[in-house]
Amino acid sequence: MTRQELVDLIRRKKSYLCVGLDTDPEKIPHWIREDFEDPVFEFNRRIIDATIDKVAAYKPNMAFYESQGSKGWKSLEKTMDYLNSHTQGPVFTIADAKRGDIGNSASYYAKAFFENMQFDSVTVNPYMGHDALKPFLSVPGKWAVVLALTSNPGAKDFQLWQPQLPMILEKLGIKTEQWKRFYELIVEQCLQWGTPENMMFVVGATRPEMLQSVRESAPNHFFLVPGVGTQGGSLQEVSRQAMNSDCGLLINVSRNIIFASKGRDFDQRAREVAIEYQQEMEVLLKEKNLI
């Protein structure tokens, strides 16, 4: 999906909501587990049918599918076939795989997600450098979603790392503004490799002031924002700080939507929660004159 198509989709649906298909087999309602041969696919199918008119994107998280081995991959392939041929599509799709490997291996990962399963995008880990990203930036209409600043506690360990100035400098009164945090270096460097047409950044909602600083560095790129909902980030705060003139945001919500209920009505409850987010987004899009 091209950038323009994504922007049009967001405007048409009045939504920049991404539903995370973190389909933990142990959290699927027990009756689905008992009644269906492929409960993961059946669960996803019902969530998709109940929410697709209210969301811009779906993001299956590979960890949950891989934990079921080849059977899990089959459920994922079926989910992608279902999404890609849905009568209420198209919808943007993100393989939350966080892959990152040397060039040759990375090109096989790109094949797995872009060609075989027809995902629009893949989350990628930048630690191994440019050759790890390149294969995800080389296919028109496909996207690399680069981990910049994630929403987990461990983000502080390396992403937020910043050189400490020697004491002597403080005594000499030398200012420290020039010392960037590591995620800022990542963003700055990645901006040399990708464009707003083929690269997005993952920027967590849990540190809003930093979200704003990434927006300053990358005014035109889309951000995939986790951390709203369970992790405590605020949809309004994130949107007001980082929405750009093409929206430029996909806000991910996973468990709060897909596991909103464990009952027979789980898909309808998922729909209700998705609508709550979508309605809030509609107001925010209007505030920015985007719709």
Next chain:
Amino acid sequence: MTRQELVDLIRRKKSYLCVGLDTDPEKIPHWIREDFEDPVFEFNRRIIDATIDKVAAYKPNMAFYESQGSKGWKSLEKTMDYLNSHTQGPVFTIADAKRGDIGNSASYYAKAFFENMQFDSVTVNPYMGHDALKPFLSVPGKWAVVLALTSNPGAKDFQLWQPQLPMILEKLGIKTEQWKRFYELIVEQCLQWGTPENMMFVVGATRPEMLQSVRESAPNHFFLVPGVGTQGGSLQEVSRQAMNSDCGLLINVSRNIIFASKGRDFDQRAREVAIEYQQEMEVLLKEKNLI
């Protein structure tokens, strides 16, 4: 597999060779592709049978299996079943998956590799911090193999990054030794989280002086070393600089062994190349009085 069992295995086999099962379906001899229903598994089976008495470890690279979708995962599961029940086993196994995700997702990846497929270890990407590594460090006898300094060109982009001192400091004659490169920070921090019993580091052979510096920081940890062979690293140089009193090295060779020949004799050629490496390793182990 515990550290002691791994060390015993290396001494018994007089080998610290790891064979990378980078089974690119397009590079498998055509007659295997034509004659067998699961050519990837058939190829792996023959490579394993031809080399297992000469190697300490096998490392399937997930990218090649995932590129075949659920079918590829099935080939991988069969390969692991075969390895784990081999009469000439046990042998150390590494899932070269380079995974890294927030705690809950990471624990599902750990389940996929440690529980379902009974891998001894998984390569993990440290960028997301401690919660991304923890699930891989919590199972006795299982290992996290942390990417420190990889052997690809892109390693220079972030791993080798180092703060640049302001010009004024040079003028003041302030020394720069205290400014570590990013991969050194990663190693230093990870040493706080894991032990030589549950953590290894990936350190490429292509920058031998840096390999030595990681050995100084982590004297007792095992290193998984890619980059010998096709990428130009030297087995002798690596071994002399980084072998410790328990060997502490697993040297990976992939294509040079598994694709040594495209003919009917591919497995025998693979064996011959593996024996060349093993014999060189035997000399180096003797030099260190390890056997």
